[in-house]
Every structure is written in structure tokens, then in C-alpha cells.
Amino acid sequence: MRPLRITNARLLCPASGLDAPGALAVQGGRIAAIGADAAMEGADELDAGGAVLCPGLVDLRARVGEPGAEHRETIASAAQAAAAGGVTTICVPPDTDPALDDPALVEWLARRGEATRSVTLLPVAAATKGCAGLELVELGLLREAGAVAFSDGNRAIASARTMRLALSYARAFGMMVVQHPEEPSLSTGVATEGELATRLGLPGVPAAAEAIQVARDIALARLTGGQVHFAHVSTGAALALIRRAKEEGLRVTCDTAPPYFDLNETAIGGFRTYAKLSPPLRADADRLAVVAALADGTVDAVASDHAPQDADDKRLPFAQALAGGTGLATLLAVTLARVQAGDLPLMQAVALLTSRPAALLGIEAGTLRVGAPADLCLFQPDRAWQVRAGRMPGKAQNTPWDGRALEGRVIGTWKQGRRVFG
Amino acid sequence: MSGFSFPILPTGHLLGIEGLEPPHINALLDLAESYALLNRQGKTQRDLLKGRTLINLFFEDSTRTRTSFELAGKRLGADIVNMSVSTSSVNKGETLLDTAATLNAMKTDLLVVRHPQSGAPSLLAQKVDAAVINAGDGTHEHPTQALLDALTIRRHKGALSDLVVAICGDVLHSRVARSNIHLLSAMGARLRVVGPPTLIPAECARLGVQVFHDMRAGLADADVVMMLRLQKERMTCGLVPSSREYFRFFGLDAAKLEVAKPDAIVMHPGPMNRGVEIDSAVADDPARSVIGEQVEMGVAVRMAVLDVLSRRLRRNA
Numbered sequence: 001m002r003p004l005r006i007t008n009a010r011l012l013c014p015a016s017g018l019d020a021p022g023a024l025a026v027q028g029g030r031i032a033a034i035g036a037d038a039a040m041e042g043a044d045e046l047d048a049g050g051a052v053l054c055p056g057l058v059d060l061r062a063r064v065g066e067p068g069a070e071h072r073e074t075i076a077s078a079a080q081a082a083a084a085g086g087v088t089t090i091c092v093p094p095d096t097d098p099a100l101d102d103p104a105l106v107e108w109l110a111r112r113g114e115a116t117r118s119v120t121l122l123p124v125a126a127a128t129k130g131c132a133g134l135e136l137v138e139l140g141l142l143r144e145a146g147a148v149a150f151s152d153g154n155r156a157i158a159s160a161r162t163m164r165l166a167l168s169y170a171r172a173f174g175m176m177v178v179q180h181p182e183e184p185s186l187s188t189g190v191a192t193e194g195e196l197a198t199r200l201g202l203p204g205v206p207a208a209a210e211a212i213q214v215a216r217d218i219a220l221a222r223l224t225g226g227q228v229h230f231a232h233v234s235t236g237a238a239l240a241l242i243r244r245a246k247e248e249g250l251r252v253t254c255d256t257a258p259p260y261f262d263l264n265e266t267a268i269g270g271f272r273t274y275a276k277l278s279p280p281l282r283a284d285a286d287r288l289a290v291v292a293a294l295a296d297g298t299v300d301a302v303a304s305d306h307a308p309q310d311a312d313d314k315r316l317p318f319a320q321a322l323a324g325g326t327g328l329a330t331l332l333a334v335t336l337a338r339v340q341a342g343d344l345p346l347m348q349a350v351a352l353l354t355s356r357p358a359a360l361l362g363i364e365a366g367t368l369r370v371g372a373p374a375d376l377c378l379f380q381p382d383r384a385w386q387v388r389a390g391r392m393p394g395k396a397q398n399t400p401w402d403g404r405a406l407e408g409r410v411i412g413t414w415k416q417g418r419r420v421f422g
Numbered sequence: 423m424s425g426f427s428f429p430i431l432p433t434g435h436l437l438g439i440e441g442l443e444p445p446h447i448n449a450l451l452d453l454a455e456s457y458a459l460l461n462r463q464g465k466t467q468r469d470l471l472k473g474r475t476l477i478n479l480f481f482e483d484s485t486r487t488r489t490s491f492e493l494a495g496k497r498l499g500a501d502i503v504n505m506s507v508s509t510s511s512v513n514k515g516e517t518l519l520d521t522a523a524t525l526n527a528m529k530t531d532l533l534v535v536r537h538p539q540s541g542a543p544s545l546l547a548q549k550v551d552a553a554v555i556n557a558g559d560g561t562h563e564h565p566t567q568a569l570l571d572a573l574t575i576r577r578h579k580g581a582l583s584d585l586v587v588a589i590c591g592d593v594l595h596s597r598v599a600r601s602n603i604h605l606l607s608a609m610g611a612r613l614r615v616v617g618p619p620t621l622i623p624a625e626c627a628r629l630g631v632q633v634f635h636d637m638r639a640g641l642a643d644a645d646v647v648m649m650l651r652l653q654k655e656r657m658t659c660g661l662v663p664s665s666r667e668y669f670r671f672f673g674l675d676a677a678k679l680e681v682a683k684p685d686a687i688v689m690h691p692g693p694m695n696r697g698v699e700i701d702s703a704v705a706d707d708p709a710r711s712v713i714g715e716q717v718e719m720g721v722a723v724r725m726a727v728l729d730v731l732s733r734r735l736r737r738n739a
Contacts, residue, residue, distance in 0.1 A: 193624040194624050194625050195624070195625040195628040195629070197623075197624065198600075198623040198624055198625055198626060198628075198629065199440065199600070199629065200540055200541065200562060201540040201541075201559070201560050201561035201562030201563065201597060201600060202540055202541075202560075202561075202562075203561075204623075204624055206624075270544065271540070271541030271544055271545065312517065315517070315519055315545070316517065316518065316545070317518065317537065317539030317540065317541050317542040317545060317560075318539070318540060318541045319539055319540065319541075319560070320539060
């Protein structure tokens with residue numbers, strides 16, 4: 001591959017705090033030089049036209065359809081959606097079919113990612129066999145096979161004893177346990193309990209189900225010294241507990257996903273199943289609390305929560321429709337909407353999508369440092385576009401933002417120096 | 423009655439009461455009143471829906487509502503087909519939208535739907551050409567029940583505004599309660615819901631009702647006492663400890679009814695659980711109970727709804 005030099009870019013690297021116009025040179029799949037005077041003999045030149053060049057996005061949670069749901073999405077189609085969204089690293093949750101509870105499966109998934117040559121797939125292994133919440137998996141062997149964390153996907157690890165054991169045991173291997181924070185016995189409904197669910201006659205889940213789970217698991221993190229990470233946190237009460245746990249110095253981290261700072265429960269009005277998500281969309285006060293937690297640093301990362309479903313999964317009465325929305329292609333733009341609204345500086349927004357999730361995972365990604373893999377995302381922050389279900393990259397089209405006008409469009413994505421989009 | 427000027431229903435369907443304005447409700451009730459009169463006189467209008475097909479599509483067991491719609495359709499001359507679809511066969515693969523496609527192919531004019539899932543009729547309405555009438559969906563709405571309740575109340579009390587109406591019992595799972603709350607509050611009644619906190623939905627007060635957990639407080643000076651059916655399953659899942667405890671504190675008997683206005687009427691959408699939510703002595707008291715009249719008004723209200731929703735079809739014909 002010939003060396004590449006991207007010039008006339010706004011270089012943005014949250015890991016180093018760099019935000020300056022300049023050029024970036026790539027050789028042998030790695031970043032070779034960066035700055036105003038970054039030079040490269042015999043390189044292909046690309047004029048970025050002043051667009052922002054940042055590290056490729058690191059997504060803590062996206063489902064890729066494999067294994068088991070290939071009719072909804074495949075690794076190849078998810079890779080397309082990822083490339084179009086500037087995402088170059090994806091953590092894949094384990095509640096697949098079969099579950100990622102076996103070292104061979106974990107290795108297989110990581111290899112399938114490599115084969116795309118456009119996106120790295122980092123398997124999150126099941127914490128319990130079959131994600132059934134009972135028996136711990138072989139955490140050490142799974143880590144050796146390439147697992148980056150443990151979780152039961154969108155099933156909360158319900159038993160306090162199991163969670164305690166997982167947190168304790170994972171400590172020996174320096175691994176975090178990712179919890180889906182919805183107390184299961186309270187979470188049999190399909191919408192956040194409140195006036196809207198009452199009007200629609202939908203069984204509700206109290207928003208407190210999240211804080212209840214978070215409170216228990218913080219206590220278990222304190223007890224075990226283990227590291228707990230809460231996925232897609234969506235309520236102010238849970239975020240307040242996490243904020244306090246961090247102040248206490250516990251090893252507690254969390255992420256959220258764009259629906260929880262961009263949409264509220266009114267999106268399900270008229271029984272709109274495309275806005276049926278897990279956890280369910282919340283009242284606007286909770287959305288605002290998520291925005292505040294992005295701004296004050298309580299939230300460690302923004303994950304896409306990409307959850308492919310096909311039309312037959314969604315064109316059903318609301319309670320029967322499956323939860324989940326696509327998110328890879330819209331991850332950056334919906335996050336940038338918070339920048340445009342004045343809630344977050346651009347650098348901080350990009351950090352939530354790159355350097356901070358990379359630091360959580362302890363991987364060499366999410367940085368423009370010389371020597372790092374040349375995973376890059378080039379975007380025009382003010383270019384407008386419209387989300388149109390049916391015309392989105394990838395196979396799954398179940399976006400909750402159909403029709404939405406967004407600003408900020410990815411115009412180029414590179415994986416290890418190779419252009420994979422734009 | 424075809425010359426009758428009628429405000430167009432917002433959607434061409436009757437999916438719920440929420441969203442209807444008082445003029446719609448008044449016009450429907452006036453029309454239903456006139457059908458009630460014709461029914462009592464034994465007169466029919468068999469030419470109104472002649473050649474029109476009405477399908478009663480029931481995904482949930484119901485005898486009275488289905489029969490009521492069937493009778494209403496027959497009195498207006500429609501061709502009626504009853505389709506009872508057990509939900510188990512739906513689970514075997516045919517989706518609601520497959521059913522919709524089948525019904526479209528059969529050129530259905532009016533589709534009456536009952537379904538155990540909230541929102542199912544709205545989903546069907548997006549996909550079928552027929553006018554859809556919600557005959558009860560999950561715990562969402564049961565609009566014709568609210569209309570027949572309102573008509574019954576109006577006949578006894580003259581008007582709906584400023585009446586004190588207490589809706590008692592399992593409000594959480596009741597589509598009848600939701601539709602009645604929307605209708606009666608739109609018409610200016612003062613609404614109360616009464617029941618144990620485990621059976622009152624979240625933020626119920628935001629629907630414009632006063633919430634009570636004590637029957638005597640909730641029934642004080644009420645003009646209308648509307649009881650709701652308590653399903654047996656509510657006991658097994660722990661929302662209510664036992665039926666005898668429920669009857670003791672939330673069942674309607676003569677002693678609790680005493681605090682209501684002396685001329686208060688007692689209503690129940692049926693079928694009743696005697697000795698659980700209502701005492702037989704009250705249910706069968708001709709001076710108080712209007713439960714039989716509710717059933718009678720049900721046919722009239724459904725005739726009015728079928729009449730109104732088929733006007734567009736008749737105009738196009």
C-alpha cells in the first residue's frame with residue numbers, strides 16, 4: 001500500500017488534546033507523522049478541505065447479526081454500516097445464538113472481523129454460560145481467546161451471588177464485567193412507566209429499575225474490588241449513583257447511547273415500534289440528566305447500541321415487537337447534535353467516541369499518536385443529511401431516527417491506512 | 423338519518439376516544455340515542471349498510487361485544503362475518519399484517535377488531551382499506567364501551583358535565599377505564615378513580631382524575647359509580663392478596679354505596695364477578711343498577727358508529 005498524506009485537515013485527537021489544522025501521514029498501516037509539517041515522500045495526497053480528521057470511532061456495543069441472526073445483519077453488512085459511520089472498532093455483545101461463551105467462538109468472531117479488513121471486532125464474552133445467569137464461564141481462557149470484557153448482553157446478571165463471583169473472579173484477569181442495568185423482576189414491561197405508558201395501555205417498567213440494579217452492583221464492586229461497567233445508562237437516578245461511586249474511587253464506569261440523550265419516551269407515541277428500545281426511552285428529565293452526565297464526565301463513552309431487527313420483528317403490536325434500533329451510521333452525527341446544541345465541546349464529544357472507550361478497553365486505538373494504527377475518521381461537522389430508513393448503509397434499517405435531519409457527515413474512513421469508506 | 427350533518431371523525435377509523443373532540447362525541451351520542459329509540463320501536467334500517475361487508479375479527483374471546491356488533495350490523499343490513507382467531511394460531515406464523523392482507527383481498531368495508539395487544543387495531547388500520555373499529559385492545563382503549571356508558575349516563579342524568587363519576591377497581595388493566603376517562607373528562611365530568619394502589623396505573627392523575635384508595639372517600643357524593651371487572655389472574659400475581667380481602671375493601675355493596683348521592687346509578691361493563699367487585703344485591707337492584715340498559719345502549723352506539731364510519735364509503739359509492 002502506498003503511503004498516504006491527508007492535508008488541510010482539522011486534526012482532532014482527544015487523547016493528546018490536539019485540535020489544530022495540519023496534515024497526517026500514514027505508512028505501513030500506521031500513523032507516520034502528524035502536524036502542520038507532516039511530510040511523506042511519495043505519498044498519495046488527499047486534500048481534506050478543512051474537514052475534521054479524528055481517530056476511527058471505538059464502539060463499546062454493536063450487534064453484528066452473527067452468529068445466529070444473519071437474516072437481520074451480517075458481519076459484512078455491519079462492517080459497511082460501521083465504515084459509513086466512521087467506526088473502526090466494535091465490541092460485540094455475547095447474547096448471540098449461540099452465546100459467546102466458548103473460546104473457539106470468541107476467536108472465530110475476532111477472526112471474522114479481521115477478514116473484513118475494515119473493522120476490528122472485539123468480542124465481549126458471556127459472563128455466564130449461555131448468558132443464562134447461572135454458571136460462570138471460563139473467564140481466563142476466554143480472555144486468552146480475545147475477549148475484552150464479560151457481560152450477559154441485554155440480560156441483567158440477576159443473582160447477586162453470581163455477580164459477586166463474576167466481579168471477584170474477573171479481577172484476577174484485570175477484566176471488567178458489563179452489566180445491563182435493569183432489575184429483571186421489575187422489568188417485565190415494554191415502556192417506561194408513566195403517563196404515556198398509562199395512556200397507551202402498555203405495561204410499564206419503572207425508571208427506578210435501573211437505579212436499583214446499579215445500586216446493588218456498586219455495592220458489589222465495593223465488596224469485591226472488581227470493575228463494573230454499566231451499559232446504556234439512561235436515568236438521572238442511576239447516573240447520580242455512578243457519579244458518587246466514582247468520587248468514592250470505586251472501579252465503576254458507564255456508557256450511554258445516542259437514543260438516551262437525543263430522544264425521549266414520546267418517540268413511542270402512536271405505538272411506534274421503531275422507537276422500542278432496551279432499556280426503554282425515558283422521560284425528558286432523564287434525557288437531560290444523561291446530557292448533563294456526558295458534559296460532567298460521569299459517562300465514560302457513547303456506544304451505538306446498534307441492534308439490527310428486520311421489518312417482521314417491528315411490524316407487530318408494540319409489546320410483541322422486538323426492541324432495538326440501528327445506530328452505527330448515525331452514532332457520530334447524533335452525538336454531534338449535542339455539540340451543536342451547546343451541551344458539549346467538540347473535543348469532548350469526540351473523546352466519548354474514541355479515546356475514552358479505547359482507554360476503558362485498554363486497546364491501542366482512539367488516538368492519532370504517531371505509531372498507532374491508522375484508523376481514521378474524516379467528517380464535515382456542518383454537512384447536513386437526512387436519515388432515511390431503507391437507504392441506510394448495511395442490511396438492518398430499523399433506525400429510530402427515520403426522517404431526522406442531522407448535521408455532521410462522515411466523508412472518509414480508514415482502517416489501518418486502507419480507505420474503507422468515502 | 424343519512425341527511426344528518428356529522429363532524430368527520432379525525433381518522434376515518436374509531437381506534438380510541440383519546441383525540442375525539444366534544445362535538446364528535448355529542449354527535450355520536452345523539453345519533454345513538456335516535457337508534458336506541460328505533461330499536462325500542464322495533465324499527466330497522468336494513469338498507470343503510472346493504473351490500474357492505476362487516477368482519478368481526480376477534481383475537482380474544484368475547485360473547486357480548488361480538489354479539490352486540492353483530493346485531494348492530496344486522497339491524498343496518500350489513501353482511502357480517504365473524505372471524506375468531508385464537509392467538510395460538512397467530513403465533514404459529516401468520517402475523518397480524520398477513521391477516522390484514524387477507525382481509526384487504528376480501529374487500530372488507532368495516533372491520534371490528536378485538537385484540538389482546540394494545541395498539542393492534544392502529545397497526546391494522548395502517549394496512550387495511552376498511553374502516554377499523556377498535557372493540558378493545560389490550561389495556562389501551564375500548565371506545566364503544568365508553569360511548570355506551572356515556573349514553574346510558576346521559577339518559578339518566580341529562581348531561582355529562584359536572585357529574586361526579588367514580589371508576590372503581592382494576593384501573594391498571596382496564597381499557598374500559600381509559601376510554602371512559604378520556605370521554606368523560608372531555609365532556610366536563612369530574613372523574614375519580616378508586617382502587618388499591620397496585621391496581622392504579624402510574625401517573626393516573628395526569629389523565630385528569632382524582633385518585634382514591636378508599637371506597638367511602640371515593641364514592642362520597644358520586645352521581646355515577648362505575649365498577650370494573652377484576653380478573654382472577656390479578657390475585658395469583660400478587661397485585662391483590664385475595665378475593666375476600668378485595669371484596670371487603672373495594673367491592674361495591676349497599677353499605678359503601680350509601681355515601682354516594684341517593685340517586686347515584688351503578689354501572690358495570692360485564693361480565694361481573696359477583697361477590698368480588700360487586701355484591702349481587704347492588705348489581706340486581708333495579709333502583710340503582712343500569713347494567714342491563716348498558717347492554718341495550720351498546721347496540722345503539724355500535725349502530726351509530728357503523729353508520730358514521732360507513733358514510734365515506736356510501737359517499738364514494
